[in-house]
Amino acid sequence: MSVFDQMESEVRSYCRSFPTVFEKANGYKLWDTQGRQFIDFFAGAGALNYGHNDPGIKQKLLDYIAEDGVIHSLDMATTKKEEFLKRFREVILEPRQLDYKVMFPGPTGTNTVESALKLARKITGRETIISFTQGFHGMTLGALSVTGNSFKRHGAGVPLNHAVSMPYDNFLGDDIDSLTLLERFLEDKGSGVSLPAAIILETVQGEGGINVASQEWLKRVEEICRRWDILLIIDDVQAGCGRTGPFFSFEPSGIQPDIVCLSKSIGGYGLPFAITLIKPELDEWAPGEHNGTFRGHNLAFVAATEALRFWETDEFAKETIRKGEKVNLFLKQLTEKYPQAQLEARGRGLMQGLAFGVDDLADKVCELAFERGLIAETSGSKGEVAKVMPPLIIDDEGLDQGLSILEDSIIEATKTVNN
Structure with missing residues (x-):
C-alpha cells in the first residue's frame, strides 16, 4: 500500500476501511x-446492483470496443444512445405508465441532482429548496446545500444557501408528525421559510443511516x-435500479415525482452514468443551458x-424482495440475540443495515468483518449503521456466508461491551 500512502491524496477513504489491493472481481x-476472497456487501456504494463483471454486459462492451464504436460523443446522436432511450x-x-423526458446531465449522481435543482429553480422562479435531515445528495455545492451531514457540508468552505432542512419521517420520534410541522412552515408567512421551488428526498436514506420513509x-x-x-x-441514485425491490424505490407509494435522479447502477457495469427524468411539461431547458463533456458516455449506454x-x-424484483425479507429476518434475530449492542434493524429490499446504539461499534464490526472476508461499510451521521448492500444478483449461499461473517464479527466486537 506504500504507493498509495506516498502519492494519493489524504482525502482517500474506502481504501482505509479495506486496506488491501484488489485485482479481480466477479459476481x-x-x-x-494475495488471493484472498471477499464477499461484497458494499456493491460499489450501490453502483453494482448487477454484480461485478456480468458476463452478458461484459460481452456487449467487448464487442462494441472491437467494432470501433463511438466512445465519446458529448450529446450528439449515436446508435447506442438511441438504443438505450x-x-x-x-x-x-411504459410498463409503469410513467411519462418522462430523459436528460443526460453528466456521469455522476451529484450531476443529476445539480440539474434537478437548477431546473426546479428555472421553472418556478423560486430559490429555496427543502430537503430533509440526514439526507445525502452529493458533494458539489448545490447538492451539498441539500445534504444534512455537517462534516460533508463543512468541506464546502463557503456558505450553502437557499436550502432549508426539515425533519425526515420519524426523525423526531413516533409522537411528532414531521409533515404537519412542514405544512405550518409553508402556511405561516412569519415562519421565515419562503415558498420553495422543490422538495428533494430519498425514500430510503443510504448515507444517512438506512432511514426508511413510510409510504403514507x-x-x-x-x-x-x-x-x-x-x-x-x-x-x-442509491435506492433506485431495484435496490429496494422495484426499479424505482417510490413505486410502492404510488407517487409520481416531477423529477427523478438516477445514477450509480443505471450504468449497469459500474460505469459512470447518470440520467435525470423530467415530466415533459417541465422540460424548459434551452439548448446547451446545462451541459457537460462526459454526458455522452457510449460504453455506459x-x-x-x-x-x-x-x-x-x-422476477428480478420479486427475488430481490425475497432476499430482502431473508436479510431482514436475520437482522431482527441479531437484535434479539445481542442486546448489549443495542441493535436496530433497518431498511427495505437489499438496502438494509444494523444501527448500533454503542458508539464506534459499527466501525469495529465492519473492521472485523473485513478481516474475515466480508466487505461492508458504515453510514449514518456518527457511522453508527453497518450496511448490508450486496449486489442484487447474490445467491442464498453468498447471503448466508456474508450474514454469518457479520454475526461472528458482532460476537467478537461485543466481547468488550460485555466486559
Missing part, C-alpha cells in the same frame, strides 16, 4: 493480490407539493441497455 466476490421507454417507463409519509409529501405548486424531486434485460419481467 458478488472480489479477490486481492428506446429500451428504457419500453422496459421501464411519501404520499403526504406529494400532496403538500401539489397543494403549494412545489416540484417533487426523488433522489433515487451499451452497459445500461443490456442491464435492462433484468427488468423484462418482474
Whole structure:
C-alpha cells in the first residue's frame, strides 16, 4: 500500500476501511493480490446492483470496443444512445405508465441532482429548496446545500444557501408528525421559510443511516407539493435500479415525482452514468443551458441497455424482495440475540443495515468483518449503521456466508461491551 500512502491524496477513504489491493472481481466476490476472497456487501456504494463483471454486459462492451464504436460523443446522436432511450421507454417507463423526458446531465449522481435543482429553480422562479435531515445528495455545492451531514457540508468552505432542512419521517420520534410541522412552515408567512421551488428526498436514506420513509409519509409529501405548486424531486441514485425491490424505490407509494435522479447502477457495469427524468411539461431547458463533456458516455449506454434485460419481467424484483425479507429476518434475530449492542434493524429490499446504539461499534464490526472476508461499510451521521448492500444478483449461499461473517464479527466486537 506504500504507493498509495506516498502519492494519493489524504482525502482517500474506502481504501482505509479495506486496506488491501484488489485485482479481480466477479459476481458478488472480489479477490486481492494475495488471493484472498471477499464477499461484497458494499456493491460499489450501490453502483453494482448487477454484480461485478456480468458476463452478458461484459460481452456487449467487448464487442462494441472491437467494432470501433463511438466512445465519446458529448450529446450528439449515436446508435447506442438511441438504443438505450428506446429500451428504457419500453422496459421501464411504459410498463409503469410513467411519462418522462430523459436528460443526460453528466456521469455522476451529484450531476443529476445539480440539474434537478437548477431546473426546479428555472421553472418556478423560486430559490429555496427543502430537503430533509440526514439526507445525502452529493458533494458539489448545490447538492451539498441539500445534504444534512455537517462534516460533508463543512468541506464546502463557503456558505450553502437557499436550502432549508426539515425533519425526515420519524426523525423526531413516533409522537411528532414531521409533515404537519412542514405544512405550518409553508402556511405561516412569519415562519421565515419562503415558498420553495422543490422538495428533494430519498425514500430510503443510504448515507444517512438506512432511514426508511413510510409510504403514507411519501404520499403526504406529494400532496403538500401539489397543494403549494412545489416540484417533487426523488433522489433515487442509491435506492433506485431495484435496490429496494422495484426499479424505482417510490413505486410502492404510488407517487409520481416531477423529477427523478438516477445514477450509480443505471450504468449497469459500474460505469459512470447518470440520467435525470423530467415530466415533459417541465422540460424548459434551452439548448446547451446545462451541459457537460462526459454526458455522452457510449460504453455506459451499451452497459445500461443490456442491464435492462433484468427488468423484462418482474422476477428480478420479486427475488430481490425475497432476499430482502431473508436479510431482514436475520437482522431482527441479531437484535434479539445481542442486546448489549443495542441493535436496530433497518431498511427495505437489499438496502438494509444494523444501527448500533454503542458508539464506534459499527466501525469495529465492519473492521472485523473485513478481516474475515466480508466487505461492508458504515453510514449514518456518527457511522453508527453497518450496511448490508450486496449486489442484487447474490445467491442464498453468498447471503448466508456474508450474514454469518457479520454475526461472528458482532460476537467478537461485543466481547468488550460485555466486559
